[in-house]
Amino acid sequence: RQQLPHLAHYDGRCTSRATPKKRALIIIALVVILAIHARLLITNNLSRFTQTKKSITAETVLLEDLGVFKLPSGLQEPPHMSDLDPNVLIEVGRKDIDAVHSEALIHIGAWIFVTDADGLFLLIQRGPELVTCPNAWGIVGEHTTPDEEPIETAKRGISEELGDDLLDEIKSIQNLTETPQYLVFDWGHRVDRQLTYIWHAQLGKRHEDLHLVLDDEVANHKWLDMDKLKKQLRKEINGTHEVFCVPTETEYYVNMINTTKLPPER
Structure with a gap:
């Protein structure tokens, strides 16, 4: 069977390569995403800590002799x-x-x-x-x-x-x-x-x-x-x-x- 010219040399591997500039942009994007995720985690943990601290403080005052x-x-x-x-x-x-x-x-x-x-x-x-x-x-x-x-x-x-x-x-x-x-x-x-x-x-x-x-x-x-x-x-x-x-x-x-x-x- 005659192969189509544009598929004649396809061996299953991706032949495209990212340029250094693209790789740098990808790395920067990943760093930004990780930073945002870390900030959200820190904010949530601080909020939980503050609420827990308030609850403990209120309970301490309430239960104090x-x-x-x-x-x-x-x-x-x-x-x-x-x-x-x-x-x-x-x-x-x-x-x-x-x-x-x-x-x-x-x-x-x-x-x-x-x-x-x-x-x-x-x-x-x-x-x-x-x-x-x-x-x-x-x-x-x-x-x-x-x-x-x-x-x-x-x-x-x-x-x-x-x-x-x-x-x-x-x-x-x-x-x-x-x-x-x-x-x-x-x-x-x-x-x-x-x-x-x-x-x-x-x-x-x-x-x-x-x-x-x-x-x-x-x-x-x-x-x-x-x-x-x-x-x-x-x-x-x-x-x-x-x-x-x-x-x-x-x-x-x-x-x-x-x-x-x-x-x-x-």
Whole structure:
């Protein structure tokens, strides 16, 4: 059979050869691809490391033991919602939060009333899985960890429950009472004896302009002006409205707050 002229000398091997310039371009392309791949791997690993670190840090703060205290001998237990000088307390050790409540031990914490630039109050709804006041509305609260200053507890509470961004929006933060308050709540399954610093944090922006990142234990949130908040608290105290956590105490301290409207930020 007569072979076609252009196939007469084909022996199955590729006879074309890349020029040095082509080989250089191929090598450069491979290097670029490998560099991009390596960068993606590094970025993903750093992201995972950061998320893991944040998770570990949050868990460490959450699970850290609380400082526990006792009253000096001869001093009777103060009544609920009374002033108590923290210097009279005697630290007796540290225990985890479950033991603190089950054994009704005195510990330290913070309540934080948060208002926006218009003087609206932030209320948060507690998650359904929480042991105390599930699904109830209330304010930001936090336990004080050992060696933590009261103001640090307040800021950490805002950061953990509402997001780090909100810390940058705080215009002022101040105590509502000259001395912390001794609060005692008997929930039946646990007793809460807490020396509580009552804070008011006013934000410099209107709530529409704020970026909140709610904690997993926060189911919802809303903003109310002073009058609406007081009306809802009064209805709750009378047993005719949605559930609030500790409405009587909330109403008492709300009356101490001056909700001056701030001028808009430039």
